[in-house]
């Protein structure tokens with residue numbers, strides 16, 4: 162997640178609403194809640210649990226990071242990183258609920274449970290907006306989990322009364338740009354940063 166504050170949010174293009182949710186398009190929470198979180202069934206029959214991130218997720222997050230390709234790391238963190246330093250993992254898991262929200266997709270079918278995806282927002286109070294980031298482990302992509310996490314972030318941002326959800330996406334990151342386009346976000350080029358777009362959704 163980028164920790165930079167929102168940049169000139171007033172200059173973003175605006176867009177109305179997310180398209181309606183479709184069970185074919187989104188991996189959907191089953192409505193079943195267990196002590197571990199809400200059960201999610203993917204279209205190809207796999208099962209995960211979605212819940213808020215917890216301090217106890219640090220080691221699972223570090224294991225997840227080790228499974229990422231250099232390309233996924235660069236797309237998520239916007240630069241290369243060979244490892245996820247422990248202080249950063251701690252910081253990402255011990256969130257300040259007033260300023261952040263993060264949802265994890267946990268695979269409870271394996272022991273220890275593994276983190277397959279995470280989406281988070283970081284609120285910028287001054288602009289009443291939030292910056293998002295999202296990540297789905299490669300073997301779990303293309304089954305609606307990225308869309309599900311993004312929808313959670315939109316819902317959470319609306320619950321907090323924020324006016325806009327936005328994030329940075331590398332221009333070469335076609336999957337994320339396509340996903341955001343499908344979800345109704347609009348992309349704007351960042352002046353002076355040719356390889357990066359700022360995408361945003363008015364809430």
Ligand SMILES: CC(C)(COP(=O)(O)OP(=O)(O)OC[C@H]1O[C@@H](n2cnc3c(N)ncnc32)[C@H](O)[C@@H]1OP(=O)(O)O)[C@@H](O)C(=O)NCCC(=O)NCCS
Pocket residue numbers: 233234236237293294295296297298301302303304305306307308309328329330334335336337339340343
């Ligand atoms: C981008 C990312 C979150 C997408 O997650 P996902 O779980 O595959 O997303 P979904 O399955 O919900 O939706 C995928 C949609 O996005 C687009 N998409 C996803 N992967 C794609 C790919 N490899 N090529 C083209 N489009 C792709 C498609 O429109 C796709 O819909 P479809 O499967 O119906 O065609 C995931 O690839 C990822 O974590 N990438 C690395 C980190 C990253 O780029 N984060 C974004 C910056 S914060």
